[in-house]
Each structure stands twice: as structure tokens, then as C-alpha cells.
Amino acid sequence: MNTAPLASSAPTGPSAPTTSSAPSAPTTYSATTSDVPVQPAAAPAPVGAAQPSALHPAPVLSGRRLVMTYGPQGTATHALDGVDLDIARADSLAVMGPSGCGKTTLLHVLAGILRPTAGTVLHDGTDLAALPDRTRTRLRRSDFGFVFQDGQLLPELTAVENVILPRMLGGVSRRTATAEARSWLDRLGLQGMHERRPTQLSGGQAQRVSIARALAGRPSVVFADEPTGALDQTTGQSVLEILVESCRDSGASLVMVTHDTKVAAICRRTVAMRDGRIAQEFVRPDAQNAQATQDAAVTR
Amino acid sequence: MNALLATAPLLLRRRGALADILPVIAFTAATAITATVVGGAAAFAARTPSGGTPMTGEASIMRFLLIFAVFASALLVPSAVGLGGSAARLSLARREQDLATMRLVGGTGGQVGSVAVLDVAAQSLLGAVLGLGAHLAVTPALARLDFGITPFTVAELLLPWWVYPLLVVALVLIAAGSAAVSLAGVVLSPLGVARGSRVVRLSVVRLVIWAVLIVGFMIFMNMGGVLLGSVGVAIMILFIGAIVAGINVVGPFIVWVTALVLAKIAPTPSLLVGARRLAGDPRAGWRAVAGITFALVIAGFLTIIATLGEASSPEDAMMFTAMTTGGLLTLGIAAVLAAVSTGVVQTARVIDQAPRLRAQHIAGAEVGQLHRARLAEIAVPVGLSSIIATGTALLVLTTVFGAPSDPMAAVQYLASVLGAYALVILAVLVGSPLVKRYAMRAA
Incomplete structure (x- = not known):
């Protein structure tokens, strides 16, 4: 199901080479307890990385006329009220808005967690809203990654076991999944911490484990719900940079719900919601994403 | 205030x-x-x-x-x-x-x-x-x-x-x-x-204490301790009581070691999660099956009664009936205890883990896979407790009465073991609707 332009042979850790023409080296992160990213002195060749130029006009996810209603008729609340939204491959999108505006509901509907009351969510030509829960669950496992506000790591499992768990649920052997997971954890600056429990990690380190878990399955879309909500500003900023860069390097699109404009600014696109509708949309045409801006399909 | x-x-x-x-x-x-x-x-x-x-x-x-x-x-x-x-x-x-x-x-x-x-x-x-x-x-x-x-x-x-x-x-x-x-x-x-x-660590002293009790009991019996009359019988019963009570001391240690090994090699995600949860709190894992272990030990003792053969006097017949009824009653009470304990502990764990069940389901864990992780968590201590209980009952049986001669005794014991497993599965199933409800609950 994963259609990102990546290597498909296992093990497919973050350093599995797929192209020799990618222009920039992926960032690696400090192995210390600091959450500040550092550039490696001699980074390996950019690997498995879908660069912004790989953005494809065909959206990886496409929501049309999405309506989500809670409660009985008459007193119903419209969490989504006719939302149209496309998400381009390898793009990054922030969904902003005040509490209760419908941003988390939109994320859940796009990810196939909730079925919309009306409308369609197309992913690779399939309408998620029409699929039974079991199929949507499998699709979330194979095609999507998730980063939650508080990490939601299983406290009894070690860091590496938390990362391999969704892969093993998807039928990947423990040996293969472990090789991939160790590679991801090293890449995210968690060398020497593979066997630590979440309670033995700092908040930023635990969130990096969550990012490794989300990306280890080579998802086409990563959904993040207030991923820095439980972190201090400095740690949160470094976690955000890791998240965005890791998604970009992996060719995964990022859909991030936040109420913080500084957090949203790190994404190429931002949509602002109000009363279940998209009220505004911004595109950030900075140098890094210039190509992406050119190619991305911004359709609403 | x-x-x-x-x-x-x-x-x-x-x-x-x-x-x-x-x-x-x-x-x-x-x-x-x-x-x-x-x-x-x-x-x-x-x-x-x-x-x-x-x-x-x-x-x-x-x-x-x-x-x-x-x-x-x-x-x-x-x-x-x-x-x-x-x-x-x-x-x-x-x-x-x-x-x-x-x-x-x-x-x-x-x-x-x-x-x-x-x-x-x-x-x-x-x-x-x-x-x-x-x-x-x-x-x-x-x-x-x-x-x-x-x-x-x-x-x-x-x-x-x-x-x-x-x-x-x-x-x-x-x-x-x-x-x-x-x-x-x-x-x-x-x-x-x-x-x-803190990371849980249990001491090997637990195993040593239990082993010393078993070795002491066997030496006492081999030296003809029961020939000392009522004092000897009292000491024998004290030994048996201490060995059976000691199961609760050695049980968590054995669960802990087994869970650590299983977590390292678990080929399936369900076993990995179940084993890690057990290794994180082996005492709680053991508590959930302690009642079943006692039930199985008692069932083992019942097999002793089954091998005693025909009563030779009215007193023997009374004794036989009293021990059979008392044993079955004890087994029944232990079974109720085990069912309540397992059901309460397992259901409570589901309630406590509701947010994580939800998060795992969102990330692609099917409800069936969540059920299997719970079963693995309880199946490991149940399997171990069956082995420990069978071993303890067999040890007492062979030391006190010699090897059982009646094959029906083994059948009766096997039925008790299967009954215990059925009980555990039922107790785990009590919390199953909750797993589905929490996993699929709207955010």
C-alpha cells in the first residue's frame, strides 16, 4: 500500500539507499540527553529520502465534502461542516484553530479512525469512509503513522520494542523489525537508549521514540496530534524539526494538529479551521520548500 | 480537614x-x-x-x-x-x-x-x-x-x-x-x-527457600519422620503447608524469569506485550493465578484420596467421605476465589489501560490482537502455576504414598487442570467487551 518512492527490500531502515541523486543529507541527532539536533560531520548518502522535488501532484489523501455530526438531530454539533482538503505526497500540513473547531475530528476522519457522517476520504483511490473497521485498522497500520501528544508508548516495553510492535502486528518478523527499529532510533539520536523504558527517557527522547515508531513502517502519511503539547518550548522545537525532517526524508506526508502558530510555522502548508470549516489557508514558500510549493497540489 | x-x-x-x-x-x-x-x-x-x-x-x-x-x-x-x-x-x-x-x-x-x-x-x-x-x-x-x-x-x-x-x-x-x-x-x-x-528485580533467595523446604521434607520422610507418631504427622503437615504456602513466594520469581526470557525471544506481538507486562509486575501476574494454583494443588491431593482404595472399616469409610467432600468443597471455594481474583484484576487492568488500548487500535492493532495480548499475559502464569502445582502435588503424593497406581487419578487431575484453564478464559472474557468498547471509543 505504501506508495512513497522508497526502497521496498527489507530491512528498510532509514539508511537503506534508494537513490544517488538526492541533494541533501538527512539530519541525524545528538546521542546525548539534549534534544538539540546536530549536523553530522560526514553524513551518509541521503537515503531512502523523497526530497521535496519528489512531490507529486496527485494527492495522497483527499477529503471531499466531509461532514461529521455528533449528538441527536435537533441538538447535533457539526464538528465538520463540508470540508474539502487534499494532502500532497511528502508535503507537510498544519491544521490549526481554537478548541472545538473540529481539527482533531478532521485528523481522525482523514486517518480512517472515524467514519464521517457524510463525504469521502480517498487514499490511493480507495474511499476510507466506505471500509469496515477491520480494513481501516489494517490500512492505518500499513500506510499511516501516528504521533500522539503524550507519546502513548507502552511503559512496560523498551524503546526498541515500542518501535517494533506495530511492525510485528503487521506481520514483519521480529528480527527484521528490530534491525529497522535500531536504525531509526540511532538516526534520531537515541544511540545507547534502545533498551530503556519510556519512564527512563526524557519527554523529548520519548517523543523521538514515538516518531521512530510512526516512521518505521514507511507510512505514506504521518498524523500528529499536538505532538509537542507536553514538552517545553526548546525540546518541543527540536522534536518538531526531527518530525518534519524525518517525514520529508522518508517521503511521508505530515498532517499535524496544533493550536500553536510557532508549531504550525514549521509546516509548508497551514489551514486554519473555525466552526467545522476551513476558514483560511497559508502556504510558506521558503527556500527549502520552494520546489514543493511549485509542485504541490493545493486544492481546495 | x-x-x-x-x-x-x-x-x-x-x-x-x-x-x-x-x-x-x-x-x-x-x-x-x-x-x-x-x-x-x-x-x-x-x-x-x-x-x-x-x-x-x-x-x-x-x-x-x-x-x-x-x-x-x-x-x-x-x-x-x-x-x-x-x-x-x-x-x-x-x-x-x-x-x-x-x-x-x-x-x-x-x-x-x-x-x-x-x-x-x-x-x-x-x-x-x-x-x-x-x-x-x-x-x-x-x-x-x-x-x-x-x-x-x-x-x-x-x-x-x-x-x-x-x-x-x-x-x-x-x-x-x-x-x-x-x-x-x-x-x-x-x-x-x-x-x-524502578525496574522490578526479584531475588533468587525465593527459589532457594522453597528448594530447602522441599529437600527438608524429602529427607524427613525418607528418615521415617512419620513413624514418630502424631508429632511426626504434625511435622509432615507443617512441611506440606509450608511447601504449598511457599508456592506464593517462588511463583512470582519463576513468572519474572520466564517473562524476561519470553520477552527477549517472543516471535509474536501479543506474546511480547504480555511477557513485558508480566516482567514489569510479576507479583500482580502471580496474584491473578494464585487461587488457581491452590485449586490445582488441592485437586492433586484429591487424587491421593482416589488412590487410597477400599475402606476397611467404618472409620475409614467416614474418613474417605469426609476428605472427598472437604477436598471438593475446598477446590470449589478455591475456584470461586480464583475466578473472582482473575476477573477483577483483569477487568481492572482493561479499565486502567483504556487510553493505551485506544492508542494501539488507532495505530493499527486489531481488537483481536489486543485480546491475544491479554490472554498471553494471563496464560504464562497459568501455565507456570499448572506446572508448579502439578509438581508440588506429585512430590507430596509420591513422597507420602508412593507412585499412584490408579490411572483414573491422572484423568481426574487432568480434568481439574482443564477446568482451571476454562475458568481463567471465562474470567478474561468478562473484560473482553470492555476492550472492544475502549479500543473503538470515539475520541
Whole structure:
């Protein structure tokens, strides 16, 4: 199901080479307890990385006329009220808005967690809203990654076991999944911490484990719900940079719900919601994403 | 303090019927079982002659039967009281967020801790009163059981009236004490309840103590200890009691070591999660099956009775009937204890893990996979407890009576093991609808 332009042979850790023409080296992160990213002195060749130029006009996810209603008729609340939204491959999108505006509901509907009351969510030509829960669950496992506000790591499992768990649920052997997971954890600056429990990690380190878990399955879309909500500003900023860069390097699109404009600014696109509708949309045409801006399909 | 007590009912809000009722069910079962078992043992004690006069018939075997009744009580009462302690910790864990809120609105650590302990005490009081009701309700049925001796009357099986208030007070104090001890390990702060994140390590001394008991027992028996007469028999029973009680000491250690090994090599995600949860809290994992282990040991002892053969005198026949009925009754009570313990603990774990179940389902874990992880978590200690219980029963059996000759004994034992497994699966299934509900709950 994963259609990102990546290597498909296992093990497919973050350093599995797929192209020799990618222009920039992926960032690696400090192995210390600091959450500040550092550039490696001699980074390996950019690997498995879908660069912004790989953005494809065909959206990886496409929501049309999405309506989500809670409660009985008459007193119903419209969490989504006719939302149209496309998400381009390898793009990054922030969904902003005040509490209760419908941003988390939109994320859940796009990810196939909730079925919309009306409308369609197309992913690779399939309408998620029409699929039974079991199929949507499998699709979330194979095609999507998730980063939650508080990490939601299983406290009894070690860091590496938390990362391999969704892969093993998807039928990947423990040996293969472990090789991939160790590679991801090293890449995210968690060398020497593979066997630590979440309670033995700092908040930023635990969130990096969550990012490794989300990306280890080579998802086409990563959904993040207030991923820095439980972190201090400095740690949160470094976690955000890791998240965005890791998604970009992996060719995964990022859909991030936040109420913080500084957090949203790190994404190429931002949509602002109000009363279940998209009220505004911004595109950030900075140098890094210039190509992406050119190619991305911004359709609403 | 008065102001805090006044606001406590508001802050200690109820969390839904099932979450609140679980500790009460556990306290009820603990009280009912304790009262019934102690009442039964007291009935045997009242029938036992004080000695001196030569005894015939029924009176001649009462002393032996009393020893077995006390032995059964020694097996069951600690487990029942332990269930009460577990229920107290369960109730407290349920309240952690509320306790943090109370700290936030101005309660001191001591005040909040007191309110928490009082809350547990109130639940245990309700459970104890309901448990006494259950004890009174089942006693007439127990009076109909055939122990091979003159049938017990309901009055004989009930305890003196003044014992009941003492029993209730004792159980409430044990529950409150367990809650207080449990609170000592946490920090109640306004921002939440922090638990120590220490990695569990259990000492190999547990295994050594148990091994010493077994070796001591075998040496004693091989040296002809029982030939010493009633003192020898008493020592033998003490040894057996200590070995059986020691299962609870060695059990968590064996569960811990096995879980660590399984977690390292688990080929499936369900086994990985189940084994890690067990390794994180092996005592809790063992507690969930401790009752079943005792049930299996008792079932093993029943096989001894099955191999004794035909009774050669009326006294033997009485003894045979009394031990068979008593053994089955003990097995039945242990089974109820195991079912309540497993059901309560497992259901509570599901409630506690609701946010994580939801998060795992969102990330692609199917409901069936979540069920399998729970089954793995309980199946490992059940499997180990079956092996330990079978080994213990077989050891006692062969040491005291020699190798069993009746193949039906093995069949009867196997049926008991399968029954225990069925019981565990049923107890785990009680929480299954909750797993699905929490996993698929709308955010």
C-alpha cells in the first residue's frame, strides 16, 4: 500500500539507499540527553529520502465534502461542516484553530479512525469512509503513522520494542523489525537508549521514540496530534524539526494538529479551521520548500 | 480537614458502575470466603473431643479431620485476605487522578492520603457487609453436604455472633492498611501521582527457600519422620503447608524469569506485550493465578484420596467421605476465589489501560490482537502455576504414598487442570467487551 518512492527490500531502515541523486543529507541527532539536533560531520548518502522535488501532484489523501455530526438531530454539533482538503505526497500540513473547531475530528476522519457522517476520504483511490473497521485498522497500520501528544508508548516495553510492535502486528518478523527499529532510533539520536523504558527517557527522547515508531513502517502519511503539547518550548522545537525532517526524508506526508502558530510555522502548508470549516489557508514558500510549493497540489 | 472531608465526595467522583463495583465484589468474596472457611473449621473443632477418654467411631477420626480443616483454612484464608488487599490497591489506583486534583485545590499530602484510605475503608466496609450476607445465604446449602459423619447443622457452621463484627473490622483494617502501604510508594502532587519507575528485580533467595523446604521434607520422610507418631504427622503437615504456602513466594520469581526470557525471544506481538507486562509486575501476574494454583494443588491431593482404595472399616469409610467432600468443597471455594481474583484484576487492568488500548487500535492493532495480548499475559502464569502445582502435588503424593497406581487419578487431575484453564478464559472474557468498547471509543 505504501506508495512513497522508497526502497521496498527489507530491512528498510532509514539508511537503506534508494537513490544517488538526492541533494541533501538527512539530519541525524545528538546521542546525548539534549534534544538539540546536530549536523553530522560526514553524513551518509541521503537515503531512502523523497526530497521535496519528489512531490507529486496527485494527492495522497483527499477529503471531499466531509461532514461529521455528533449528538441527536435537533441538538447535533457539526464538528465538520463540508470540508474539502487534499494532502500532497511528502508535503507537510498544519491544521490549526481554537478548541472545538473540529481539527482533531478532521485528523481522525482523514486517518480512517472515524467514519464521517457524510463525504469521502480517498487514499490511493480507495474511499476510507466506505471500509469496515477491520480494513481501516489494517490500512492505518500499513500506510499511516501516528504521533500522539503524550507519546502513548507502552511503559512496560523498551524503546526498541515500542518501535517494533506495530511492525510485528503487521506481520514483519521480529528480527527484521528490530534491525529497522535500531536504525531509526540511532538516526534520531537515541544511540545507547534502545533498551530503556519510556519512564527512563526524557519527554523529548520519548517523543523521538514515538516518531521512530510512526516512521518505521514507511507510512505514506504521518498524523500528529499536538505532538509537542507536553514538552517545553526548546525540546518541543527540536522534536518538531526531527518530525518534519524525518517525514520529508522518508517521503511521508505530515498532517499535524496544533493550536500553536510557532508549531504550525514549521509546516509548508497551514489551514486554519473555525466552526467545522476551513476558514483560511497559508502556504510558506521558503527556500527549502520552494520546489514543493511549485509542485504541490493545493486544492481546495 | 473538615472542609476537605466535606468536599471529598465531590472530588472522589464515581467513575462508572463497573469501575466502582470491582473492588466491592472483591471485598465481598474475600469476606464471604473467610467467614465460611473459618466457620467450617470451627465446626470441626467443636466436634473434636478434648481427649482423655477412649474414642470410638466418629470421635476417633475428628482430630484428623480437624487437622485437614485447619490445613484447608490455611490454604484459603490468606488468599481470600490477599484478595482484599489487592482490591484495596485496585480501588486506590482508580482514584489517582482525583487525589491529584484534591492536592491541586489545596489538600495536603496527609489530608489527601487520609481521604484516600477512608474511601477504601468505606468500600471494604460495604463489601464486608455484603460478604457476610453471602456467607449467611450459602451456609444452609453447606449444611446439606455429606461429610460421612453426623451432618452439621446451620448453627454449627455459623460463627458466634460476636465474631462477625470483629471479622468486618479486621477486613476493613487490612484493606485500609494495604491502601496506606500502597500510598507510601507514591508521591501525591498537585500535578499528578508519580510512581517510582524502578525496574522490578526479584531475588533468587525465593527459589532457594522453597528448594530447602522441599529437600527438608524429602529427607524427613525418607528418615521415617512419620513413624514418630502424631508429632511426626504434625511435622509432615507443617512441611506440606509450608511447601504449598511457599508456592506464593517462588511463583512470582519463576513468572519474572520466564517473562524476561519470553520477552527477549517472543516471535509474536501479543506474546511480547504480555511477557513485558508480566516482567514489569510479576507479583500482580502471580496474584491473578494464585487461587488457581491452590485449586490445582488441592485437586492433586484429591487424587491421593482416589488412590487410597477400599475402606476397611467404618472409620475409614467416614474418613474417605469426609476428605472427598472437604477436598471438593475446598477446590470449589478455591475456584470461586480464583475466578473472582482473575476477573477483577483483569477487568481492572482493561479499565486502567483504556487510553493505551485506544492508542494501539488507532495505530493499527486489531481488537483481536489486543485480546491475544491479554490472554498471553494471563496464560504464562497459568501455565507456570499448572506446572508448579502439578509438581508440588506429585512430590507430596509420591513422597507420602508412593507412585499412584490408579490411572483414573491422572484423568481426574487432568480434568481439574482443564477446568482451571476454562475458568481463567471465562474470567478474561468478562473484560473482553470492555476492550472492544475502549479500543473503538470515539475520541
